[in-house]
Amino acid sequence: MLSDQETSLESFRKYSGLEYKEEEWAVAWIGMWSFLCNSKRGAKDALQFDPARSVLCDEYPELLKQACDTQVPIIYDPSTREFGVSVLDGGFSQISLRFDPWSGKPLPCSLRDEWFEAIEALGIDPWEERDKVPARFNDETWWKDDYVSEKCA
Template sequence: MTTVTNHCCETMSRQVDVSCDEHDNPYACPDALVEFSAKFQEYGLIIHDGGTSSSTIAFCPWCGRRLPASQRERWFEELERRGIEPGEDDIPAEFEDERWLASPPR
């Protein structure tokens, strides 16, 4: 299983990496359309309603390619296997991005 280091197309890369001089938070910036969660390998369309919601997408809106399968369930399973309870225990740093996908099981 590979992690996403390159996005499916140039437009997706620009959208995921959009920077704004006015807004530090992409959820506050009307120009930010897509978020990418490295730890879950998920893409989502940002819902600009004042919160931090997004709607997960399975295909790129620009090139039409299928996006990688979400690793959200696997992330929680791996934490559980290691005896880590999200919300109660500290989450190891490697679980905050895609590094956990490459680490050997303990």
């Protein structure tokens, strides 16, 4: 029997590559499923839908479990350390989370600004040259290795 993570990864592989025509969007669940799969790319690429692979797992186990489940609209972006809830509007909008809904603990601050600063310091335009961004900046590696937590207020 497949684990939850294996089931989610299999579902992601099956549905994330599909392209839908306008009339096919009438089947809302399929559309939402695909959207959720695409929104979970960060968790899939960095964590392989396995919450235990995150350095934050000990502190936020249930939140990361939900972020790795393609049937739950919780999103985790490991590169910027951001958690959110998908807005199911067909785009990639999300509502940022500041507290873990399961434990009530404050979440670590976002590192979005620091991520952009680090990439630009390498002489890379993160908008135009995304393919030149070093792999270590696509997951938790850069901030767990380089980041000093006192920078968060």
